[in-house]
Amino acid sequence: xxxxxxxxxxxxxxxxxxxxxxxxxxxxxxxxxxxxxxxxxxxxxxxxxxxxxxxxxxxxxxxxxxxxxxxxxxxxxxxxxxxxxxxxxxxxxxxxxxxxxxxxxxxxxxxxxxxxxxxxxxxxxxxxxxx
Amino acid sequence: xxxxxxxxxxxxxxxxxxxxxxxxxxxxxxxxxxxxxxxxxxxxxxxxxxxxxxxxxxxxxxxxxxxxxxxxxxxxxxxxxxxxxxxxxxxxxxxxxxxxxxxxxxxxxxxxxxxxxxxxxxxxxxxxxxxxxxxxxxxxxxxxxxxxxxxxxxxxxxxxxxxxxxxxxxxxxxxxxxxxxxxxxxxxxxxxxxxx
Numbered sequence: 001x002x003x004x005x006x007x008x009x010x011x012x013x014x015x016x017x018x019x020x021x022x023x024x025x026x027x028x029x030x031x032x033x034x035x036x037x038x039x040x041x042x043x044x045x046x047x048x049x050x051x052x053x054x055x056x057x058x059x060x061x062x063x064x065x066x067x068x069x070x071x072x073x074x075x076x077x078x079x080x081x082x083x084x085x086x087x088x089x090x091x092x093x094x095x096x097x098x099x100x101x102x103x104x105x106x107x108x109x110x111x112x113x114x115x116x117x118x119x120x121x122x123x124x125x126x127x128x129x130x131x
Numbered sequence: 132x133x134x135x136x137x138x139x140x141x142x143x144x145x146x147x148x149x150x151x152x153x154x155x156x157x158x159x160x161x162x163x164x165x166x167x168x169x170x171x172x173x174x175x176x177x178x179x180x181x182x183x184x185x186x187x188x189x190x191x192x193x194x195x196x197x198x199x200x201x202x203x204x205x206x207x208x209x210x211x212x213x214x215x216x217x218x219x220x221x222x223x224x225x226x227x228x229x230x231x232x233x234x235x236x237x238x239x240x241x242x243x244x245x246x247x248x249x250x251x252x253x254x255x256x257x258x259x260x261x262x263x264x265x266x267x268x269x270x271x272x273x274x275x276x277x278x279x280x281x282x283x284x285x286x287x288x289x290x291x292x293x294x295x296x297x298x299x300x301x302x303x304x305x306x307x308x309x310x311x312x313x314x315x316x317x318x319x320x321x322x323x324x325x326x327x
Contacts, residue, residue: 012304014211014216019205020205023204023205026201030321034194037322037326050322050323054318054322054323058319061204061314061318065311066307072144072145072146074145074146074151075146078154078155082158085162086165089169090165090172093166093169094169094173
C-alpha cells in the first residue's frame with residue numbers, strides 16, 4: 001500500500017500493543033494518585049508524591065502517545081529552549097513571593113467551602129473575604 | 132537543495148513544517164500554563180490556609196473526567212493508526228469516539244460548575260476559587276478548541292481529495308499532539324486543584 005509523503009519522512013509506526021499498555025498504566029496511576037491523597041501526609045510529601053506520579057503519567061503520554069521517544073533532535077532543542085525560558089519565568093515569580101512575603105492576606109478555609117457559601121439573596125461579599 | 136528537501140518538499144529540517152509548527156505552538160502553550168501554575172504556587176504559598184480539594188470540590192467527578200480524557204488520548208492515537216493504515220472506517224470510528232469522550236468531559240465539567248454556581252460560588256468567592264475557575268476554564272476552552280479541530284478533520288475524511296492528500300496523516304498527527312497536550316495539562320491540574 002502506498003504511503004503518504006508525510007509518512008515517508010517523519011511519521012511514527014504505530015504500536016497498538018504499546019498504546020494499550022500505556023493506557024492501562026495511566027488508569028492505574030490515576031487511581032494511585034487519588035489513593036495517595038486520602039492519606040493525610042504533610043503538604044510537602046503530598047505535593048512531592050502527587051507531582052511525581054503526575055510527571056510519570058505526563059511522561060508516558062509525551063513519550064508514547066506524542067511520539068517524543070525517538071523524535072528528531074530539533075524537537076528536543078525546541079522543547080529544551082521552552083523549559084529554559086520557562087524556568088526563568090517560574091523562578092522569577094516564585095522568587096518575588098519569597099522575597100516580598102505573603103502576596104495574599106490570610107483566608108478562612110471554612111469560608112471557602114460550599115456549606116458556607118452565601119444563601120440566595122444574601123450579599124456574597126463576605127465569602128472568602130480577608131480576615 | 133539537500134537530499135531531504137528533494138524527497139520531501141514539505142520539510143526543510145527533516146520534520147514536516149506542519150509538525151514543527153505544532154510543536155512550536157505547544158511550546159508557547161507550555162509557557163502559558165507554566166505561568167498559570169506558577170501563579171497557583173505563588174498564591175498558595177502566600178496563603179495562610181488553603182482548602183483541601185476533597186472538602187470543597189467533587190473529586191469523584193474529576194476522577195471520572197481524568198479517565199475520560201485519558202481514554203480520549205487513546206482513541207485519537209487509534210484514529211492516527213486508522214489513517215496510517217489507510218482505513219477510513221477505523222479512522223472515523225476512533226475520531227468519533229474521541230469527539231464523544233470530549234463532550235462527556237465537558238458535560239461532567241458543566242455539572243461540576245453548575246453545582247458551584249447553585250451554591251453561589253464564583254471566581255469572586257475566594258482566591259482558591261479564582262484559581263480553580265481560571266485554570267479549569269482555560270483548560271475547558273482548549274478542550275472546545277480540540278473538539279472543533281477534530282470535528283473538522285473527521286468531516287474532511289468524507290472528501291476523497293482530503294483523505295488522499297499526502298499531508299492528511301500529518302494533520303491527524305498534529306491534532307493528536309494538541310489533544311495529548313490538553314490531556315497532559317489535565318494530568319497536572321487534577322492533583323494540583325483537587326487532591327493536594
